[in-house]
Amino acid sequence: MDPSAWSEFCRALEKAGEVILRPAAPDTPLDRAEGYRYLTRLLREMLYTTVENADPDFPRLHQLDLTKIGADNPDNVYLTATVRGDRTYRLTGTRGSISYFSVGSKANRYAKDGTMASTGELSDQDIAVAPDGTVEIFVSADRHVGNWLPLAADSTSLVIRQTYLDRTAETPGEWRIERIGGPAQQQPLDPEFMAKALRRAALAVHGTAATFAGWTEMFMRHPNELVDFGQDMFQRAGGDPEIHYLHGYWTLRPGEAWVIETDVPDCPYWNFQLDNWWMESLDHARRITVNKHTATLDEGKLTIVVAERDPGWGNWIDTAGHTSGTALLRWLGAKSHPVPSCKVIQP
Missing domain, CATH: 2.60.120 (Jelly Rolls)
Structure with missing residues (x-):
């Protein structure tokens, strides 16, 4: 090799x-x-x-x-x-x-x-x-x-x-x-395979990171909104065809809150989550997501409040020490796909 x-x-x-x-x-x-x-x-x-x-x-x-x-x-x-x-x-x-x-x-x-x-x-x-x-x-x-x-x-x-x-x-x-119908045992490690594997791994790291950094930069054109950017690009990147994706970019100054309000369609599952700039979900040990089971609705409407501290109303989502990042609302198996209204306030 x-x-x-x-x-x-x-x-x-x-x-x-x-x-x-x-x-x-x-x-x-x-x-x-x-x-x-x-x-x-x-x-x-x-x-x-x-x-x-x-x-x-x-x-x-x-x-x-x-x-x-x-x-x-x-x-x-x-x-x-x-x-x-x-x-x-x-x-x-x-x-x-x-x-x-x-x-x-x-x-x-x-x-x-x-x-x-x-x-x-x-x-x-x-x-x-x-x-x-x-x-x-x-x-x-x-x-x-x-x-x-x-x-x-x-x-x-x-x-x-x-x-x-x-x-x-x-x-x-x-x-x-x-x-089914495969060989009985694996072959010894092929040096040519190993060289190609290293190359593929490095390219995959770079390609994956660059892909989603590019997505975030696109989301940044509509700060503090959840936008339907079109579902084709998300499906081409491996998305579940049963899911309608509403991605966004958020940025807040100290003391501000991002308020998201939406109707909720009849569907088996939905969730909202907060992510960092790299499109990783934030620390799961903190309150960074809410779904159909865990959310509290007001007469069928969903209110999410993204802030550094719990304001005492709505469904609070913890920014977990961040001042900016990405977010995602999923509707799974829904026939309608409401687009939320969003605003930044001083609670």
């Missing part, structure tokens, strides 16, 4: 660090530190995906532990595995009691053009669950009888979303994946 592969990997990571220094990015000590932590989290995930869990003949589902990408949902348990479009897989498990389940096959191109196109989707309404609560899903390019998730020629991964309404009462499912 050419030792220059490691040097190229390190130089590419150094280049990725320039995303944190973009002129539009905040330069407070907290935001800057979170930016560099963001890169380390991306690197950990990309190395796991490109090196340790890269073999589509021996896929393993793993949870995205503290890896926060593109306004990750604090209510979600995310699982992912590496696959290939010319293989056939069996996904088995238990549905559990968690509020919502979906699984999609994806063509991950973050390192190339900032997209992660959907190549197949299944949600709760599509899946037959056995009387004992177990599920079997075939994953392949060719149609199967029963639960079937399509693959395309360029499919690279599976993403499972399991969404809580009430974490105190719901249990996520347990899932496993195996290739």
Whole structure:
């Protein structure tokens, strides 16, 4: 193996660090530190995906532990595995009691053009669950009888979303994946594969960080609003087709509050969350999100108050030491998609 592969990997990571220094990015000590932590989290995930869990003949589902990408949902348990479009897989498990389940096959191109196109989707309404609560899903390019998730020629991964309404009462499912008709054992590590894996990991870190920094800069054109920027770009980046996304950028001076008011459509799930500039959800130990179960409504209307301290009214969301960042309101499975009214006040 050419030792220059490691040097190229390190130089590419150094280049990725320039995303944190973009002129539009905040330069407070907290935001800057979170930016560099963001890169380390991306690197950990990309190395796991490109090196340790890269073999589509021996896929393993793993949870995205503290890896926060593109306004990750604090209510979600995310699982992912590496696959290939010319293989056939069996996904088995238990549905559990968690509020919502979906699984999609994806063509991950973050390192190339900032997209992660959907190549197949299944949600709760599509899946037959056995009387004992177990599920079997075939994953392949060719149609199967029963639960079937399509693959395309360029499919690279599976993403499972399991969404809580009430974490105190719901249990996520347990899932496993195996290739059907694959080899009996893995081959020894190929030096050429390792060199390519390092290159892919570094490009994926840079590509992912740059993609969502670009999104934030677009949101900044409409400060303290939640705007329908069009759903196509969010779907191209790997969004759930059942979800309507309203993203935004917020910025507050000391003592100010961002007040968001909206009607709430009839739908199985919705949530609002506060994120940092890098589009990572803020600390889950703090009150940074509210959903259909946890929110208090006033005659069917939702009022959210984003502020450094609880004003004593509405549904308070903690800025967690930040003065700016991004935010997201999701409507899942709704037939209408209200756009909230927003204002900044001195409470």
